[in-house]
Amino acid sequence: MTTMTGAHHSATRAQGPAARALRGALLVPLVATFLVPAQSASAAQPASAAQPATVVQPEAETAPIESAVDQIVVDVPAVEASGDLSAEGTTPEPSPTTGDDVAAEVVADETTADGLLETPVVETDEFALLGVTWPDGDDVTALAPEVRVRTDGEWSEWIAVEPADDGPDAGTADAASSVRGGSEPVWVPGADAVQARFAATETGGPEDLRVELVQPGEGTSEASVTTSSGAGDAVVTTAGYRTGAATTAAASGALLAASSSAPQPSIVSRAGWGADESLRTYNAGCGTPEYSSGLVGAVVHHTANDNSSYGSPEQARALLRSIYAYHVRSRGWCDIGYNFVVDRWGYIYEGRAGGIDRPVKGVHAGGFNTGTVGVSMLGEFTSVGPSNEQRDAVARVIAWRLGAYGAAPQGRMQYHTLGGENSRFPAGTTVDLPVVFGHRDTAFTACPGNMGYAALDGIRARAQSLTSYTALIQALYTDLLGRGADPSGLQTWGEQLARGVSQSQLVATLTWSDEYIDRRVVQAYQTVLGRAPEPGGADHWRRVVRAGVVALDDVPRYLMASPEMYAKGGGTDRGFVNVMYEQVLGRPAGAPEQAYWADQIPRAGREVVLTGIWVSYESARRRAAVYYRTFLGRDPDPSGLETWTMILMGQGESAVRTGIAGSQEYLDRARSRF
Known part of the structure; x- marks a missing residue:
């Protein structure tokens, strides 16, 4: 009795797949006896052919939308201990810095039943945002200002x-330009009259106390773009931070955009929300962006306006224009303070100018602006959380x-x-912080609200997962296609992964x-026949694979059944068997095998014999091991190899390929490689 070992013996362990393969072998004469007809090759579809999703915005308008700011100068008289005004209030004289925006000068000299000092009602043109400002260095906390519209x-x-909880870093152009302290702005769209009241104090209010009224202008903003705005000349400074082991900040030239390990999301440009770029030179010393040498962290804020006060993306953009005008014309800053702003629908807006992909220094967290990106959520999130999209x-x-910049969103610094x-911390303090932190972590503020702050863990985890996408x-491009990913592929698949594609x-x-x-x-031709495909060969096989006639992973088997391969075995049945063992199992056939x-070939044909070797347990085990080395860079462990061998025999190579390349181990290795 002949002893059967190796491929023949193990083939009996997979009768189902073997039987299917034997039936499939009948197709061999149709596609492999003569390898392919001579045809002209057609252009292959690249892996990155799909285009990334885009955010659809309103119709474009080339002109910026001009905002207007009116100022009401308010005199708050001092009040004696007896409760009497220390002197009759007089209409205040606006300071030289007030300019031509003064709409009214009033005195808060009406005493209410509960001892507060009220201004008269001021009738105004329609406005949408208001704030209270005062000369820099004055303290109005005791006045406890209130307004109604x-x-x-x-x-x-x-x-x-x-009082506002943000401010510029020392030594910046914003710090030099900033001449006004101020409150948080209040969004009151459609208002046409205002009244203010204050607590009575023995010192009264500072000179040139103002109520600022902002009208964002009307118009339709243009479509979003994902390219950065022009930076012009730049001032580069080194961020005042030290990195810990958990975070490494790569110092990057400020005028060069650094490539990221996460895909760029769609971003509404400044032109897209109607920013008036002339405001960037409104204050002396402004107009030139300032940069950090890199980024080590992100600060999350909220704008603290009523969540129901903006009901459409266009209203969100009007709010953004109003904040911009208030920061520049009322507070004296060089630009809007935030680097990015996000509304409830998930639209991301470019904030401070100078390049969305560069480390522009903003004004959003005093003492912590340098080396951080400030992202503010439109809304107030004390008792209600931000939307999923936001x-x-x-x-x-x-x-x-x-x-x-290599900063891990779930890390610390x-x-x-x-x-x-x-700031909660004096100059010179080294503070241990999460890489992604809330404004309240570094300032005396509730920002970004209790529910906004509670959302930070989820934001960190989501951001951490997103940084893995590029790697x-x-x-996958390297291992599957033999090349690096092109920008279109990175954008396309990054967007798809971000949207939930596994x-x-x-x-x-x-x-x-x-x-x-x-x-x-091409690899099959080189491995099996030692040559490139004949003209039209790749095109032919692509068509039969896509038509479902042949599985892609079985193309080598069909090539092995060709007369050309039989000739490589010396034109004998025994030689053919030995060549098949070398090709499929990586070893010579034993004499019994x-x-x-060889005895089966005259009766069943070369195709059936080849199929028996191809679908054997030994063959499946060898092919599964190759995927370990290709995708995981290591030899398989015995348990894992057995599992994937059985999956290959039952479901095919594609299941093994998808499973191993879709594993957490593969993802972890990708992060270490790229």
Whole structure:
């Protein structure tokens, strides 16, 4: 009795797949006896052919939308201990810095029943945002200013106006230009009258106390873009921070955009929300962007306006224009303070000018502006959390910006602060912080609200996952297509992964591309026949694979069944069997194996014999091991190899390829490689 070992013996362990393969072998004469007809090759579809999703915005308008700011100068008289005004209030004289924007001068000399000092009602043109400002260095905390506005004939409740919790870093152009302290702005669209009141104090209010009224202008902003705005000349400074082991900030030339480990999200440009670029030179010493040498962290804020006060993206952009005008014309800054702003629908807006992909220094967290990106959520999130779309967009823009400098969103850092307005920490303090932190972590503020702050863990986790996308895409392109990912591919697949496409789905999609099919066909020719495909060969095999006639992973088997391969075995049955063992199993056939299979060829044909060897357990085990080395860079462990061998025999190579390249181990390795 002949002893059967190796491929023949193990083939009996997979009768189902073997039987299917034997039936499939009947197709061999149709596609492999003569390898392919001579045809002209058609252009293959590249793996990156799909285009990234874009954000659809309103119709374009080339002109910027001009805002207007009116100022009401208010005199708040001192009040004696007896409760009497220390002197009759007089109409205040505006200071030289007030300019031509003064709409009215009033005195808060009406005493209410509860001892507050009220101004008269001031009728105004329609406005949408207001704030209270005062000369820099004065303290108005004791005045506890409140305002109310009239909209559509109805008066609002009294609104407490809190001092703002942000400010410029020392030594910046914003610090030199900033001449006004101020409150947080209040969004009151459609208002046409205002009244203010103050607590009675023995010192009264400072000279040139103002109520600022902002009208954002009307118009339709243009479509969003994902390219950066022009920076012009730049001033580069070194950020006042020190990095810990958890975070490494790569110092990058400020005028060069750093590539990121996360995909760039769609961003509404400054032109897209109607920014009036002339405001950037409104204040002396402004107009030239200032940069940090890199980014080590992100600060999350909220704008603290009523969430129901903007009901459409266009209203969100009007609010953004109003904040911009208030920061520049009322506070004296060089530009809007935030680097990015995100609305409830997940639209991301370019904030401070100078390049969305560069480390522009903003004014959003005094003492911590340098080396950080400030992202503010439109809305107030004390008792209500940001929307899912808003949280996801915040995570996306943070992942993209920090990913350019190697900062891990879930990491920690040591930040050396130079001190700043409203900061919890004096100059010279080294502060241990999360890489992504809330404004309240460094300032005396509730920002970004209790619910906004509670959302930070989820934002960090989402941003951390997003930073893996570029590494994953680069690894898959390298391992599957033999090349690096092109920008279109990075953008396309980064967007898809961000929208929930799984790692395994991406593997399956890439391996169904024309580019991958052609590459595998060429590899099969080189491995089996030692040559390139004949003219039209790759095109022929791509067509039969896409038609479902032949599985891509079986192309080598069909090539092995060709007369050309039989000739490589010396034109004998025993020689053919030995060549098949070398090709499929990586070893020579033993004498009993040669004898057994050579005896089968005259009766069943070369195709059936080849199929028996191809579908054997030994063959499946060898092919599964190759995927370990290709995708994981290591030899397989016994348990894992057994698992994937059985999957290959039952479901085919594609299941093994998708499973291993779709694993967490593959993702972790991709992060270490790219």
